[in-house]
Amino acid sequence: MGAATAATYFRILTEGPHVHRNLSTPQLVEAALARGEASLAANGALVAYTGSRTGRSPRDKFIVEDEETRTRVDWGKVNQPFPPEKFEALLERVVRHMAERDLYVMDLFAGADPTYRLPVTLVAEYAWHALFVKQLFIRPEMSELASHAAEFTIIAAPEFEAVPERDGTLSSTFILSDFTRKIILIGGTKYAGEMKKSIFGVMNYLLPERDVFPMHCSANIGPEGDTALFFGLSGTGKTTLSADPLRMLIGDDEHGWGPKGVFNFEGGCYAKCVDLSEEKEPQIFHAIRFGSVLENVVINARTGEPDYSDIRHTENTRAAYPIEFIENAVIPGIGGHPKNVLFLAADAFGVLPPIARLTPEQAMYHFLSGYTAKLAGTEAGLGSEPVPEFSTCFASPFLPLAPRVYAEMLGERLRQHGADCWLVNTGWTGGAFGAGRRMSLKHTRAMVHAAIDGRLAQAEFVTEPAFGLSIPTSCPDVPAELLNPRNAWPDKHAYDAQARLLAKKFEANFAKFDALESIRAAGPRVSR
CATH class of the missing domain: 2.170.8.10 (Phosphoenolpyruvate Carboxykinase, domain 2)
Known part of the structure; x- marks a missing residue:
């Protein structure tokens, strides 16, 4: 795409009477209601429905393969290549589609630290999409808008559906990232999370070269200025545990760990x-x-x-x-180097301990594994038994580069700053899903508090035999019998069998990694 063509496209999308730029929150709410896109709940929130696409569509996500990305991107099932010429043709069709509609443009930032922040512009055909990104990204001050120059542009066209035979997509939905043109092109889906996560993928691509470790985690900070990170997949309690009345929230989902400390990518x-x-x-x-x-x-x-x-x-x-709707949020979302890093797993097999202290090698093993479990009935095709879900670095769908890039950055920072690393099971105890019970949020909070404020480190620790994890024998405000997962099961032989089953699944998943033997040896001890 030539410079003239790019300038023409951008002008069509951001100028003219059909373009509504940087509207206020009330104006966006009013527009969404007037257009029938959404309704208001009694609590004042704008309520929108996304039709058949109620989550991300990973199968429909692609990265344009060109000179910029060919040797940098970790191509495969997650990072699927897309031809540049197909992207340009699809972009032209989307621009023609958008030119006939009212458009809502927002100029925003990703990255609370001004040193690393990314100027982003959204062009959306839904007013509620514009409100969504306004609340989730970082909102510029009025004085910053005049000089705002987008480094990446998101074009969100939910009403435009691709024709796979013509456009080279796999369905009518597409999420395309072009790192040369610096455009995210989204169509055929109303699910707003695609916009948020696409920019997360951009940050994961750009920041490692700037000595910033991009992380799919929440972060908070204590009264003494101590920062804690919470890694975990959806449903593991990342947002819940970081939104702690006793601590201040830096952010709930996406952060960078740079030379000066941690900063939020988002403003919501x-x-x-x-x-x-x-x-x-x-x-x-x-x-x-x-x-x-x-x-x-x-x-x-x-x-x-x-x-x-x-x-x-x-x-x-x-x-x-x-x-800022969270009462004790840190604004801007910046904190110091973390003292504690927590990996959250909702273990539906009921095998992992409620909390364990990890060695650096174990931390690397469990970071690369990125484990939680899916439950029967939550997705089509799942049977009656729990299904393990391994998402590399707790962020597999959003990592354009090879896993080792992110894993090595974690290891370097843990060693450099002497942070303690903990594995926390927010899932089941006393049995697997269907037989055991879900870990009490009250008890999980107590364990997390004790780990972060240093009290848990003073406890006596023993090594549990299944995964070789170091677990405390006592924790303030938590029954001692909960701390050892085997003791919590009525049938010890059933626990041993379940532990072997989960261990095998860990080992099968980890076989794909080119990891040091010391890291591989930090995995489960029972597999036969």
């Missing part, structure tokens, strides 16, 4: 809200108000109140809100 939170309650998660509950976006949440027809227990559309119901 994107919380899962299935079964959300004021009692269990008061900070998140009260953050959902006017200016927030609820995605696929059922609203009570009589009262207008959100019904967070109703998952008729999807279990992946979401709330997007500015981070």
Whole structure:
């Protein structure tokens, strides 16, 4: 695409009477309501539904393969290549589609640290999409808008559907990243999370070269200025545990760890809200108000109140809100070097201990593994037994570069700053899913607090035999019998069999990594 063509496209998308640029929150809410895109809940949140696409579409995500990306990207099942000429042809069709519609343009940033922040512009055909990114990305000061120059542009065209035979896509949906043109092209899906995660992928591509470790984690900071990181896949408690009334929230999902410390990529939170309650998660509950976006949440027809227990559309119901809606948020989202790093896993096999202290080698093993478990009934095709989910570095769908790039950066920073690393099981105890019980949030919070404030490090530790993990024999405010997973099972032989089963799955997954023997040896001890 020549410079003249690029300039013409950008002018069509960002200039003219059909373009509404940098509208205020009330203006975007009013536009979304007037256009019939969304409705208002009784708590003031804007409620939108995304149709058949209620989550990300990883099968439809591609990276343009060209001179910029050919030797840098870790091509494969996750990072699928897309021909430049097909991208250009599809971009031209999308621009023609967008030129006939009202457009909502937002100029924003990714990255709270000004040294590393990325200027981003969104061009959307939905007003509620513009509100979504406004609340999730970092909002410029009025004085910054005049000099804002996008380094990446997101074009979100949910009403445009691709023709696979013509466009080279796999379905009518597409999420295409072009690192040469610096464009994210999204179509055929209303799910707003694609915009957020596409920019996360961009940051994961750009920042390692700038000595910043990009991380799929939440982060908070204590009264003494101590930073903690929480890694974990969806449903493991990353947002819940980091939104702690006793600590200040840096961010709930995406961060960089650079030479000066940790910084949030975002200016908002994107919380899962299935079964959300004021009692269990008061900070998140009260953050959902006017200016927030609820995605696929059922609203009570009589009262207008959100019904967070109703998952008729999807279990992946979401709330997007500015981070300042959290009472004790850190603004700007910057903290020091972490003292504690926690890996969260919702182990539906009931094997992993509620909390364990990891050696550096074990930390590398479990970071590369990125384990949690899916439950029967949560996805089509799942049987009656739990299914392990391994997502490299807890972020596999968003890593354009080879896993070793991110793993080595973690290892370097853990060693350099002497951070303690913990594995926390927020899943099942006393048995697998269906037989055991879910770990109490109250007890998990107590263990996390004790780890972060240093009390747990003073306890006596023993090595459990299945995974070779160092587990405490006591923890303040937690029954001692919960701390050893084998002791929590009524049938010890059943636990041993389950531990062997999960260990084999860990080992089968880890076989794909080119890891040092010391890291490989830090995995489970029982597999036969």
